[in-house]
Amino acid sequence: MTGKLFIVATPIGNLNDITYRAIETLKTVELVLAEDTRHSKKLFTHFEISTPLKAFHEHNEREKTDSIISELNSGVSIALISDAGTPLISDPGYFLVSHAKKEGIEVVPIPGPSAIITALSVSGLASNSFSFFGFLPSKQTARIKYLQNRTDLNETIIFYESPKRILATLNDMLKVFGSERKVCLAKELTKSFETIRTDKIPSLIEYLTTDPAHQKGEFVILISSADKIDLVDAENQLAKILPILCAEMGASKASKLAAKITGIDKKHCYNRAIEL
């Protein structure tokens, strides 16, 4: 029988965020592939996992994939983990997973934390539609161009950023997006110094510069959608105008007009109108 390849999410800070299924899987597979085996050893010690660990990182992924596929084909069950969060999300594994799937090997997700989704869930920014772009280019000219190509996106934009560049990136964002765009800085999620601030860019720059310690740690940056709808304000406006419009015209026409005024989508306005 062919072995299965398990893609196992691990905590992004707080070890208590590991799932029962993740521990059980890591204990029962025959081999665990890890980005940094010394780092993962700490997780293994904490949860008393004694499965052998093998290094699997961006520098050896391509070279190791063939032998891993052979092991899976010979019946060995293998789990892939990264240093933190969900493998393949700005982490190694894409090459291995795509090859395994082409070979007909079963790839099983063991879901758990990921910094993007964790940050989005508490940012207060639109969560119905978003784009994630991983890490921004490290060189300023490339970074500014990259940001400029994304100014018109009508959805929340999410990036990962290193503490080394967080201030420079926020300054570039101010140049590209202006001072009115709302941004969320989600720092050290699930850890002791967890900080989540959603504000206009100049206030976030002020936060980062008032204390150099504020620039330390791991960051997710979320930029609000270009259409800048504040959903709470828009819903309040809709609640006021919809009964007035519906008293003058049919639900269909009233909801079209309400959608134009509030920026909320037509279907949602119509559903509200027919509830009146």
Ligand code: SAM
């Ligand atoms: N695979 C991971 C995931 O699912 O989130 C991401 C790995 S990526 C190499 C590491 C980056 O994720 C960090 O530089 C930071 O931008 C973000 N990140 C990871 N853990 C975080 C945390 N606890 N708080 C904020 N950002 C975090």
